[in-house]
Amino acid sequence: MLVLGVDPGSITTGYGIVSKKNNLFTCITSGAIESTGNVPFYDRIFKIFEKMVELMEQYRPDEMAIEDVFFAKNVKSSLKLGHARGAALIAAVKCNVKIYEYTPLEIKQSVVGYGRATKEQVSSMVRMILKLPSIKRADTTDALAAAICHLNWTRYEKKI
């Protein structure tokens, strides 16, 4: 099972593809889609869509896990976040990748075992689970955490 985790944002969108075989998690690829300030907003959003499609076509993940956002700092930032998140969703529907949404609380609960875990706690658990020496960006860590959460949740679902 191959899961693409996404942490959307209009400036930086983190992504990570995680596989799971015999209870072993492996990071296949991970990174961040970044935009410089000079690029028009619509081109930044298109870049997220384009890169997501590229990743899905190259790695053929079975499913996508993405944060379910209920709030943002303010109306303006949530509007921008909506554009970025929409780009990831459109790419997934286009590539026939099934979408699963998790709240930040569910992701932290699943990865760290505690819904109110700090960013540092999430990051060190993600590194430990995937046996990675370091992860450059918080957005990438959060994307990998979403993927791990989904793989954990799927295991739980199958047990039931």
Added chain:
Amino acid sequence: MLVLGVDPGSITTGYGIVSKKNNLFTCITSGAIESTGNVPFYDRIFKIFEKMVELMEQYRPDEMAIEDVFFAKNVKSSLKLGHARGAALIAAVKCNVKIYEYTPLEIKQSVVGYGRATKEQVSSMVRMILKLPSIKRADTTDALAAAICHLNWTRYEKKI
């Protein structure tokens, strides 16, 4: 010159294609992309993207005019609006249609001649300019108003 006007929304996205020849505005097509409540949110967003691409491929508009939103009712509704607006922007970049953004004030100013015009005033001016007996939805009217605004603005720009 053929302009596609868009009034994005996660439940209803209005659209209208307006042509201008010899100072005469004509509505080529108009309508609204609607979603019923039972459809998952990501499918609703994808439907907007898909229909926008379809319209652009069928009518080949030169440019797209879309409302520049700075605010929404609340954080949750602006997040949803962002998804829908992103779908229209991604479709335009994909189809090489140049994007122009106008504030609600600029659109009303351009169509009615008064930035604080009511929805009814905008609607009756749009109907008059396009010689349409009636327009079913406010979202469609707003999309047509954005297209007219852009065509007016382009004329002004060329004069300079």
